[in-house]
Amino acid sequence: MIMTAFAEGNIPTENIRGRLGYTFAAMSSHAVSMLAEYLRGAQNAWAFTGAGVSTPSGIPDFRGPDGLWRKYDPERVSTIEAFRERPEEFFSFWIHRFELMGRAEPNVVHRLLARLEETGYLRGVITQNIDGLHEKAGSRTVLEIHGNARTGTCQGCGRRYGLEWMAERVREERVARCGCGALVKPDVVLFGEQLAPDFERAWEKVSHCDLLWVLGSSLQVWPAAELVPLAARKGARVVIANHDPTPYDDLAALVIRGDLAELARGLAQEMGLEVKG
Numbered sequence: 001m002i003m004t005a006f007a008e009g010n011i012p013t014e015n016i017r018g019r020l021g022y023t024f025a026a027m028s029s030h031a032v033s034m035l036a037e038y039l040r041g042a043q044n045a046w047a048f049t050g051a052g053v054s055t056p057s058g059i060p061d062f063r064g065p066d067g068l069w070r071k072y073d074p075e076r077v078s079t080i081e082a083f084r085e086r087p088e089e090f091f092s093f094w095i096h097r098f099e100l101m102g103r104a105e106p107n108v109v110h111r112l113l114a115r116l117e118e119t120g121y122l123r124g125v126i127t128q129n130i131d132g133l134h135e136k137a138g139s140r141t142v143l144e145i146h147g148n149a150r151t152g153t154c155q156g157c158g159r160r161y162g163l164e165w166m167a168e169r170v171r172e173e174r175v176a177r178c179g180c181g182a183l184v185k186p187d188v189v190l191f192g193e194q195l196a197p198d199f200e201r202a203w204e205k206v207s208h209c210d211l212l213w214v215l216g217s218s219l220q221v222w223p224a225a226e227l228v229p230l231a232a233r234k235g236a237r238v239v240i241a242n243h244d245p246t247p248y249d250d251l252a253a254l255v256i257r258g259d260l261a262e263l264a265r266g267l268a269q270e271m272g273l274e275v276k277g
C-alpha cells in the first residue's frame with residue numbers, strides 16, 4: 001500500500017496528546033480499519049473535501065506537487081479584483097479549466113462518499129470544490145461552500161447563464177458579457193468575496209457533528225479551514241486524509257497520509273461496500 005500514516009515509523013500506534021484531544025498515529029492498513037470503526041460508530045458524520053479528491057479525475061489542485069499555484073499567481077487570476085480589472089486575463093485562465101471540470105467524471109473517492117451517504121454512514125459532503133463531481137457521483141447532500149463552475153450571474157441585471165454559454169462568449173469575445181453590457185461572473189467564490197450561503201449551513205452541520213472526515217485539502221484557505229477547529233472545539237472526532245501535512249493535523253484523532261483513491265478502495269473493501277473504480 002502507498003498509504004502511510006502520521007508519524008509513520010517512529011510512533012506506530014501510540015496516542016500523542018494534541019492541542020485538543022489526541023492524535024492517533026497509526027500504520028497504513030490499521031488506519032483504514034480505524035477509519036471504518038469511526039464511521040460505523042458515528043451518529044452524525046460529515047465529509048469535508050478539497051481539490052485532492054478530484055485530482056484522480058484529472059483536475060489539478062492548487063497546492064499539491066503539481067498544483068496550479070506553483071505556476072500561477074492567485075492574485076493575478078483568482079481574486080474579485082482580477083475579475084473586475086483584468087477580465088480578459090481572468091477568463092483566459094479560468095474558462096478552459098471550468099470546461100475541463102464540466103467534462104470530468106467522478107472517481108472512486110467521490111463514489112465511495114456517495115455510497116457511504118446512501119448506506120447511512122455519512123450525512124453528506126461539505127466541499128470546497130467547484131467541479132460538481134460529488135453530485136455527479138450520486139451524493140445527495142452536498143454543501144458547496146465555494147460555489148460552482150456550472151453557472152454564472154450577470155453583475156448588472158442578475159441574469160443566470162450556463163457554463164457553455166460563458167465558454168462560447170469567451171471564445172468569441174474573450175470575456176462573458178450579458179446583453180445588458182455587464183460582465184457575467186462565474187458562480188464561484190473568488191478571493192476577496194463572501195463565502196456562498198452553503199457555508200453557514202456547513203457551519204451549523206459541523207457544530208453538531210460527531211465525526212468530521214477531511215479529504216484532500218491543504219486546509220490553507222480561510223474561512224473554510226475554520227470548520228476543522230470548530231469540529232474539534234465542539235468535541236467531534238476529526239480525521240484528516242491528505243498527501244501533505246496540514247496545519248490542523250494535531251487536532252485530528254487520525255491522520256492518514258497517502259493517496260485518496262487507494263484509501264477509498266481499502267475502505268470500501270473493509271466496510272464491505274461495492275464501489276466502482
Ligand code: NAD
Nearest residue numbers: 050051052061062063064128129130131216217218243260
Ligand atoms: P489545495 O490545492 O490547497 O490542497 C489540495 C491537497 O490535496 C494538497 O495538500 C494535496 O497534497 C492533496 N492531494 C491532491 N491529490 C491527492 C490525492 N490523490 N490523494 C491525497 N491527497 C491529495 O486545495 P484545497 O485545500 O481544496 O483549497 C483550494 C481551493 O481551490 C478550494 O477552495 C477550491 O474551491 C478550489 N479548487 C477547486 C478545484 C475543484 O473543484 N476540483 C480544483 C482546484 C482548486
